[in-house]
Amino acid sequence: xxxxxxxxxxxxxxxxxxxADTGYGNALNVARTVRAYERAGVAAIQFEDQVFPKRCGHxxxxxxxxxxxxxxxxxxxxxxxxxxxxxxxxxxxxxxAGIDEAIDRANTYAGEGADxxxxxxxxxxxxxxxxxxxxxxxxxxxxxxxxxxxVISETDLERLGFRIAIYPAALLGAAAAAxxxxxxQLGGRDIGEVTDVVGIFGLVGLGEWLEFSxxxx
Numbered sequence: 757x758x759x760x761x762x763x764x765x766x767x768x769x770x771x772x773x774x775x776a777d778t779g780y781g782n783a784l785n786v787a788r789t790v791r792a793y794e795r796a797g798v799a800a801i802q803f804e805d806q807v808f809p810k811r812c813g814h815x816x817x818x819x820x821x822x823x824x825x826x827x828x829x830x831x832x833x834x835x836x837x838x839x840x841x842x843x844x845x846x847x848x849x850x851x852x853a854g855i856d857e858a859i860d861r862a863n864t865y866a867g868e869g870a871d872x873x874x875x876x877x878x879x880x881x882x883x884x885x886x887x888x889x890x891x892x893x894x895x896x897x898x899x900x901x902x903x904x905x906x907v908i909s910e911t912d913l914e915r916l917g918f919r920i921a922i923y924p925a926a927l928l929g930a931a932a933a934a935x936x937x938x939x940x941q942l943g944g945r946d947i948g949e950v951t952d953v954v955g956i957f958g959l960v961g962l963g964e965w966l967e968f969s970x971x972x973x
Contacts, residue, residue, distance in 0.1 A: 758789075762796035771799030773844070773922065778808045783832035790836040800842035802874065803833055805849065805861065813876040814903035814953060817966075818851050823861050827868050834869050844896060845870035848877070851904070855883050859890050866893035872920065877904040884908060888916035896920040901929075902952025925953045932956050 761774045774793050779786035786803065793801050804810065805826035807819045820826075826845075833843050845865035850858040855878065862873045873893040877900075878884045884905070888895060897918045898905070913921055932950050936959070940946040950956060 758792035758796050761793055761798050765797040772797070773800040773802060773842075773920075774798040775802045775924075777804060777810050778806055779803050779829055779833070781808065783829050786829045786832045787836040790833050790841070794838055794841055798841070800844055800872070801833065801837075802844040802846055803829065804846035804874075804876070810848075812953065812957070813846075813848055813898065814900050814905070815957075815962075816851070818848050820847070820849050820852055823864055826861075827864065830865060830868050830870060842871045843869075844872040844874055846874035846876055846896075850875065850877055850879065850883070855879075855886060859887060862887070862891045862893070866891065872896050874898065879904050879906075881906055881908070885916060888918065894919040896922065899923050900925060900953050902954050925956060929953075929956060932959060 757774075757776070761772065765772050774796070776786075776789050776793060779789050790801060803826075804813075805820045805823070807821055811818050826847075830843070830845055837843060845862075845868075847858050847861040847865065849861050858875050858878075862875050866873050871894065873891055874896040875887045875891065876898060878887055884897075895918045897908075897913050897920070899908075899921055901907075910921060929950065929952065932955075936944075936947055936950050950959060
């Protein structure tokens with residue numbers, strides 16, 4: 757992941773936000789990840805409070821570690837970073853524990869010193885507005901067409917006070933759609949439009965892996 761981040765940094769002239777998932781382990785692994793990502797030249801690093809291995813934030817079946825455990829990992833990231841690296845703290849607590857717990861965690865992580873807070877996958881306009889009103893920190897919103905959050909415009913996000921919006925499937929979705937179209941033109945089966953995150957995951961066999969996971973849970 758650090759190597760891929762370095763390639764992206766070298767290929768563009770804009771600040772790069774790097775997703776570091778759960779930090780790939782405990783606080784020691786988080787510190788190692790921060791050092792590796794900073795060597796890659798990223799401007800910001802995002803960590804989340806899911807268990808490892810994690811799931812996409814807009815899939816069912818997510819689990820989170822305790823807020824106490826995550827704050828330890830967050831402090832490790834904050835203590836390890838160099839002065840200018842932005843640390844983004846993400847909570848996935850909405851799905852397994854509810855919006856109140858997600859907001860509580862968001863404020864806890866902000867109080868620990870996270871530069872930006874990311875409450876993943878609020879499930880209604882009201883929940884998005886609550887996050888904006890009740891979390892005391894700069895906020896990031898994840899725009900995932902077909903995901904668990906309702907469609908919201910950039911204008912409304914800005915009006916509510918969100919500082920950053922990310923579009924994680926924008927390029928991948930366009931690339932996947934172009935490739936499936938090209939394969940169909942070569943004689944393959946036309947599977948229709950593949951534009952949202954669920955469709956992309958379906959292409960790489962997510963259904964089979966989820967079934968496998970449930971079988972051996």
